[in-house]
Amino acid sequence: MSGYLVSGLPIPVVAPDGRDQPFWEGLANNRLLLQRCNSCRGWQWGPEYICHHCLGDDLGFEEVTAEGVIYSHERVWHPVHPALRAQDGPYIVVLVELPQAGNVRLVGNLLGDPRQKIPIGGRVRGVFEHHPDSQPAYSLLQWELMT
Amino acid sequence: MTRSLRGRVAVVGVGETAYYKRGGSPDPEFKLALDAIIKACSDAGVSPRDVDGFSSYSNDRSEPSRIAAALGCHELKFAAMQWGGGGGGGSGALANAAAAIATGVADCVVVFRALAQGQFGRFGQGPRSNVISGPFAHTVPYGLMSPAQMFAMKVTRFMHDYGVEQPALRSIALASYHHAQNNPRAVMYGRPLDEAAYDASRWIVEPFHLFDCCLENDGAAAMVLVAAERAKDCPHKPCYVLGAVAGSQYRAGADVHNTPDYASSSFKPLAPRLYDMAKVGPGDVDVLQSYENFTGGVMMAMVEHGFCEPEACNEFFVKERFLAPSGDLPLNTSGGNLAECYMHGLGLNLEAVRQIRGQSTSQVADVNVSMVISGPMVTPVSSCIFGSEATV
Numbered sequence: 001m002s003g004y005l006v007s008g009l010p011i012p013v014v015a016p017d018g019r020d021q022p023f024w025e026g027l028a029n030n031r032l033l034l035q036r037c038n039s040c041r042g043w044q045w046g047p048e049y050i051c052h053h054c055l056g057d058d059l060g061f062e063e064v065t066a067e068g069v070i071y072s073h074e075r076v077w078h079p080v081h082p083a084l085r086a087q088d089g090p091y092i093v094v095l096v097e098l099p100q101a102g103n104v105r106l107v108g109n110l111l112g113d114p115r116q117k118i119p120i121g122g123r124v125r126g127v128f129e130h131h132p133d134s135q136p137a138y139s140l141l142q143w144e145l146m147t
Numbered sequence: 148m149t150r151s152l153r154g155r156v157a158v159v160g161v162g163e164t165a166y167y168k169r170g171g172s173p174d175p176e177f178k179l180a181l182d183a184i185i186k187a188c189s190d191a192g193v194s195p196r197d198v199d200g201f202s203s204y205s206n207d208r209s210e211p212s213r214i215a216a217a218l219g220c221h222e223l224k225f226a227a228m229q230w231g232g233g234g235g236g237g238s239g240a241l242a243n244a245a246a247a248i249a250t251g252v253a254d255c256v257v258v259f260r261a262l263a264q265g266q267f268g269r270f271g272q273g274p275r276s277n278v279i280s281g282p283f284a285h286t287v288p289y290g291l292m293s294p295a296q297m298f299a300m301k302v303t304r305f306m307h308d309y310g311v312e313q314p315a316l317r318s319i320a321l322a323s324y325h326h327a328q329n330n331p332r333a334v335m336y337g338r339p340l341d342e343a344a345y346d347a348s349r350w351i352v353e354p355f356h357l358f359d360c361c362l363e364n365d366g367a368a369a370m371v372l373v374a375a376e377r378a379k380d381c382p383h384k385p386c387y388v389l390g391a392v393a394g395s396q397y398r399a400g401a402d403v404h405n406t407p408d409y410a411s412s413s414f415k416p417l418a419p420r421l422y423d424m425a426k427v428g429p430g431d432v433d434v435l436q437s438y439e440n441f442t443g444g445v446m447m448a449m450v451e452h453g454f455c456e457p458e459a460c461n462e463f464f465v466k467e468r469f470l471a472p473s474g475d476l477p478l479n480t481s482g483g484n485l486a487e488c489y490m491h492g493l494g495l496n497l498e499a500v501r502q503i504r505g506q507s508t509s510q511v512a513d514v515n516v517s518m519v520i521s522g523p524m525v526t527p528v529s530s531c532i533f534g535s536e537a538t539v
Contacts, residue, residue: 005288005289005290009273009287009288009290010273010274010276010277010278010279010284010287010288011277011278011279011288012278012279012280012284012285012287012288013278013279013280013284014280015280015281015284016280016281020284020285044405045402045403045405046282046285046401046402046403046405048402052398052401071304071409072300072301072303072304072307072409072410073300073303074291074296074299074300074303074352074353075350075352075353076290076291076296076352077349077350077351077352077353078295078349078350078351078352080271080272080273080292080293080295080296081272081273081274081275081290081292084290087290090350091290093289093290093291093296093300095300095304095404095409104405105403105404105405105409106285106403107285107286107289107291107403107404108289109289109290120303120304120307136278138288140288140289
């Protein structure tokens with residue numbers, strides 16, 4: 001399956017220390033898993049060794065509904081990576097806030113017309129984008145506006 | 148005794164190499180560093196052999212021990228690196244140098260930055276690796292990988308929150324290009340910019356047109372600092388450090404754009420500390436150099452330093468206000484990072500010193516308080532205020 005962006009960008013892999021491994025495994029299985037503290041129940045993103053709320057180190061990953069709100073956005077025109085020169089026109093990057101997970105934020109692309117007007121505060125639904133034929137295989141989490 | 152840098156240290160020498168388009172330097176980066184340092188020492192009337200400390204930022208590759216060996220410095224007492232934050236470290240490196248002198252750790256410290264992007268690779272491009280891990284794995288595969296892309300998202304949210312329109316950003320670009328036309332050192336000398344050319348320029352990433360983005364350059368800049376009592380013996384008017392601070396807000400470094408106070412230039416907690424140390428307020432500033440990585444960051448940093456309320460940006464950010472000598476807040480009077488040279492912002496500190504001395508190519512009359520804001524939107528950021536003899 002092809003993705004929102006052309007292929008050829010760096011492929012995401014699990015951090016060498018494994019601290020975001022559940023997140024990437026979750027995406028591959030159409031699930032969104034984010035880091036949560038087992039002691040104080042606080043959320044945090046990106047994943048870290050300790051919880052910034054209570055400084056405890058009993059951290060886990062918990063499934064979250066892949067829905068959120070557009071916190072900010074940008075429409076990118078200039079290709080800063082050679083692969084992006086093959087992209088047909090601009091593309092949209094959104095910063096999505098997740099109220100159900102302590103308002104942590106995720107970066108993704110906004111599916112649909114790349115020239116669309118982008119509403120800050122607009123509600124979006126996650127769309128899992130799989131690249132099984134890539135070497136290595138990987139999955140991304142994209143977003144589309146709820147109507 | 149009050150713990151403050153105010154009036155205890157002065158900049159007595161400034162120097163820079165010729166400024167080149169990225170990849171255009173005939174010399175390697177380390178030689179550029181030495182050239183700028185020797186020029187700054189000459190300007191200060193100080194022998195390079197008597198420099199005993201070096202301070203830089205953004206992981207500058209020219210290490211103090213190698214520099215001291217190359218220059219034949221008698222003794223090395225201080226070798227400081229302001230961690231992280233790229234150009235946000237410029238005034239922080241100066242703060243570190245001033246602190247070392249004020250506390251007797253060193254006597255004559257050079258603050259410098261050298262860059263040869265041709266020799267070592269460009270800033271404005273994404274990673275070329277096949278795979279990516281860690282925090283950037285959560286942004287780069289979505290096409291968010293360059294500095295312009297990292298910061299456009301902050302500026303977009305700020306503009307949304309306060310109803311800021313594009314001409315506010317444009318005024319900053321026009322001011323830098325205007326001043327560069329008076330400055331023969333400027334890479335954009337002889338290449339003026341007007342409203343129509345700005346409006347017609349291509350988008351890099353909204354809300355940044357081409358001219359909202361800094362240059363990429365090769366070169367080096369340096370300044371020499373000594374204790375205030377020694378500064379009076381140097382050839383030029385001393386330029387006193389009234390205040391210099393560095394840092395950032397709560398969890399500014401949270402990964403993947405998770406900083407709680409997101410639409411910020413990172414200066415909110417710094418500005419009160421700066422003014423408190425310098426014992427001046429924004430209304431006392433005669434001339435301002437504010438780091439343009441991207442124009443939106445200049446606007447946010449000026450708001451957070453109290454020059455304008457966020458709701459008033461559309462009225463405040465007009466070109467005429469920023470032009471020397473007639474504007475009420477002359478801004479980026481050398482041409483800055485947009486049009487003089489992207490010397491990772493240290494050129495702004497040199498220009499602030501020249502304004503105190505009366506040596507700018509766009510000189511403002513009777514400058515006593517000259518301010519620099521370094522590297523908005525990164526972490527840590529920094530800012531500093533210089534004063535003339537009359538202020539101490």
